[in-house]
Amino acid sequence: MGSGDFASPDVAAKFNACPAHARRALISIRGWVFELAGEIDGVGPITESLKWGEPAWRPKSGSGITIRADWKAKTPDQVMIFFDCKTDLIDRTRSLLSADLTTEGNRAIILPLDRPLPEPAIKTALGWALTYHRDRKQDLKQQAT
DSSP: OOTTSOSSHHHHHHHHTSOHHHHHHHHHHHHHHHHHHHHSTTTOOEEEEEETTEEEEEETTSSSOOEEEEEETTEEEEEEEEOOTTSSHHHHHHHHHTTTOEEETTTEEEEETTSOOOHHHHHHHHHHHHTHHHHHHHHHHHHHO
């Protein structure tokens, strides 16, 4: 599946239900997930679905974790990217990308809609998520030697 085609009518409906400014941001994030999956060795095709009612993407290869992104009516001036709270990805984002990205707790990156998305920082965090399991396996192998 390419980045232009939604996996299902439900996913398309979710995007279409968002206000235009939020939809543009979410479409950008979605496009970057597919772009990075095609560029990073070992990631490959992406499964797109709704998880907890939010657009979600996961590498079919198992190289990474599920990435979710959404806009919420209760916080209309932002979109958020969600990662598994049991990973260190938000801590890593906070420590290495804090100049460009704001985080919430241990599960979300907050992206205000009143300014351009910080594409390089977002792509870095998305790349970490797409390769999370692969990178952990490599780290464990290196520690064992």
